[in-house]
Amino acid sequence: MGSDSLSEESPERRFRTLFISDVHLGARGSQADRLLDFLRSHDADTIYLVGDIVDGWALKSNWYWPQTHNDFVQKMLRKARKGAKVIYVPGNHDEFLRKYYGTHFGGIDVVENTVHAGADGKRYLVIHGDIFDLVVQNARWLAHLGDKAYDFAIQMNRFVNFFRKMFGVPYWSLSQWAKLKVKKAVNYIGAFEATLAGEARRHGCDGVICGHIHYATIHDEHGIRYMNCGDWVESCTALAEHEDGRFEIITWTDPVRSAAPVPRVTARAA
Template sequence: MSDESPERRFRTLFISDVHLGARGSQADLLLDFLRYHDADTIYLVGDIVDGWALKSSWHWPQSHNDLVQKLLRKARKGAKVIYIPGNHDEFLRNYYGTHFGGIDVVENTVHTGPDGKRYLVIHGDIFDLVVQNARWLAHLGDKAYDFAIQMNRFVNFFRRMFKVPYWSLSQWAKQKVKNAVNYIGAFEQALAAEARRHDADGVICGHIHYAVIRDEAGIRYMNCGDWVESCTALVEHDDGHFEIITWADHAQKPAVVPQVAARAA
């Protein structure tokens, strides 16, 4: 298969939370994913670059540069690429309305499906009270998260040795710890309310690294997930239906998450 002719093409591709510049970023897996998948429109839904991590210590391996070049190449070849900065790449928020390398930078936007349904596309951090009101706590949590990612890689190294499927420590914790579950639920409700305020049928976001498609009080809530642990992307097919593709363990064939995922209990 040629790198120029991906196996699967979608109407729209949504990617968030790649965290280029952070040591936990799995840019190589996203690069591999993009070799097999393409779309007419690509939304970069925030935290693509991790300015917080780069400010702390410079880390920019070749795979991170290759990924940037890959996205720019897709834009040159005709894909519409829209970048919605998040809190980790907030330095780009000074460039709303600009166009560079074929990529448009916007605060948020509304995506219209082939069936006419409207979806608010937004990173979502402005609805995270920790990020907005206790920035020092957010940074502290970011360090703890980095430690969890390193532990997760250590565990999965041995799981691969014994041919056991990939397992995410932080995803497990998010589903088991009551406060985390409550936080996720509150975040989803806030985003659904914002979509309703925009007179939209749904919302597409990132930020909390928890990929899901589900209904929240009559609003379709969709989160892209991340490319630090779960390695997930949200895709829209030509008929307007959405799915989450998980690309882990250096897979060459995608695993599909059910279209409407159950709420964490």
């Protein structure tokens, strides 16, 4: 939907709030080009960057910073200069920014976590979520090992989709399919969601908005509204809040640029 000639001043869809997480700028698997395309036709008064926007882990091992990654940074800075409220909640891959809580970079606020006041009057804890991931916190070497395996899966996924595109078959995620077939991965997702829901309750909130596991969803299964933004590595999803307080997940993976709500997407403990 939309065209390349659309400017960021005249988006087709404008929301009260957009939540974007797990872009992983600096990693070869980042689909920053798709995110830039998404932002040409989607905008909001407030934008939350819910962690792992920059992949410091990847940059340390192999410097990779194409123009599209720089373009995304510049776009966020321009939005902040033009009056948008941009809030950055660092994750584990961009943990170097955790030294700067309470500071402002070009109009972007860096915070440990925050509470978003919804249009419907409900309060939502906004947090990346990695501090509740025992794999990352207690077995850091294992998390890095999993990160390498994930990168391999992404490369295989691109190979598969190259041929799917040749035959006119829609985009499909190999790693999404594989993980959702593994019982341990499914159990991990459920435990992560339940833990984050509990943290929202401790903050006196009605819900939680997070990222980290690359698994976009909106549900109330744990007695509280749980919303995960997904990622911009394979699923290419963002969480949007409408002016009436309604939330939806938008996916941006198809060449035809369809914007539609999606259920669950994928998982990654990284």
